[in-house]
Amino acid sequence: MTQLVQQVLDRRKELDEKTSAIRRKLQTYPDGKLICTRNGRYIKWYHSDGRIQTYIPKKKREYAEQLAEKKYWTLRLNELVREQKATEAYLRHYEVELLSSTADPSELFLTDSPASGELLTGIQSDNSQTIQEWLNSPYQQNEKYPEQLIHKTAGGIYVRSKSESLIALLLHMHGIPFRYECELQLGEIAVYPDFTIMHPKTEKIYYWEHFGLIDDSSYVRSAMAKQQNYIANGIIPTIQLITTYETKANPLDTETVEKTIERYFK
Template sequence: MNGLKELLKHEEEKLQAVKLVVDNRLKNVPDGALRITSTRKSQIQYMHCTEQDKNGQFIKKENQELAFKLAQKSYDQKVQRLVERRIKQIKKLSDEYNDNEIEDIYDQLHPVRQKLVIPVEKPWEKRLAEWKDIPYVGKEFSENIPVIYTKKGERVRSKSEKIIADTFYDLGIEYKYECPLNLKGVGTVYPDFTIFRKRDGKEVYWEHDGRMDDPSYAEKAVRKINSYIANGYFPGDNLIVSFESSGNVLNDRIIKKMISKYIF
């Protein structure tokens, strides 16, 4: 499973944060444990049990805070034991696991043997090359569009698109510019960029919406994003959306942060 290594890392970080909380709460706790009983009249009673007194001493009403502390202690101890066990399990799995281990078996074969084998999972470079080789016809440029070229040598429609494309180029991210996509109920649209994401093998679409301070433009942008969502493309998953206005322009630092979050 692509990306499992990263998921394990995030889960361990989450559990470590939980462990830190309960470890701190368990530093200064009263001895013993809480036992809850009820009388014949169905009244709840709290009993403070210790090593010396297993049955426990009745906790008086004026000392109810002790019951809260003992209950919290018991809960925190259970959480502590669970997260410690899970952290050990995750560490063991993470040490043994490699996202590309099935792919690596094929890669490590002698080239002559590779020709005799059909891999269950194609090597990433081969999948990427096949994706790149799929031909497409992008959207045409009208005469009034500024002539702007990227480092890759292709024409784009705005300086912001050039910044995004050049950042992809510098980071070695393959992309397709304005590759057509059919959306049910809308027809053919041309996402600004289409990326074949390695970590999960998904096509990811990046739409950049400038001029968001123009009400007419913003209305169209919202309608476009909603059409993506209606077709199963969700921001933060297989759809990335960036914005700018005349007073808040896009920069490569923002783009790199988004790439780190949503693509790598």
């Protein structure tokens, strides 16, 4: 058993405990959910039972706070459950048998509206506001060949290969914020790097391209042209551009991904 697999097993056990604790916590909150609206600089809170919205006056702020916290913990639980499933898939990929375990999740970023977030005074995120906003902002993704997006990742997105799934999982486990196939304009050409990453400490942007068919000469020519395009636009391999490679005989492994993450982001 590799050190990484043992870490995943240990962290998966922690995740079982965390999801159980959150489920118990959710039982203590009132029914329904919070709806926030903004009119200029004024914010109004409403309780919704799924059919009717009832205004919550400012004097009942504590009630609104409970509903906001309920929303936060519900989102967090959903994230942990998704990562649990992804971790199980990862362990199955490496043929590790589990009896009882779970993985420690990466940080859940607040995905509710700023109006709801204003009520979460007791909950802090380890990541900067810049990173949270970057993660929560919509972006243009690659729309070509959607039928190839068949591998589900820890964050709930779909990628095109097992190697990309491995990269996404380990980025997620290390708390490295990323976007998948986010549009990047290089001169007049739009490209879609496999991963666009914001450094969790410096907030600088990096791009990670994984080249998975290095046995194929036509693929190699295309990969070289892609790298030359990056260089022509000031994105230099080993500096802002991270590259990994594999062949059929030498597939991408966890050690390579771990060392790459350590080199650039730790």
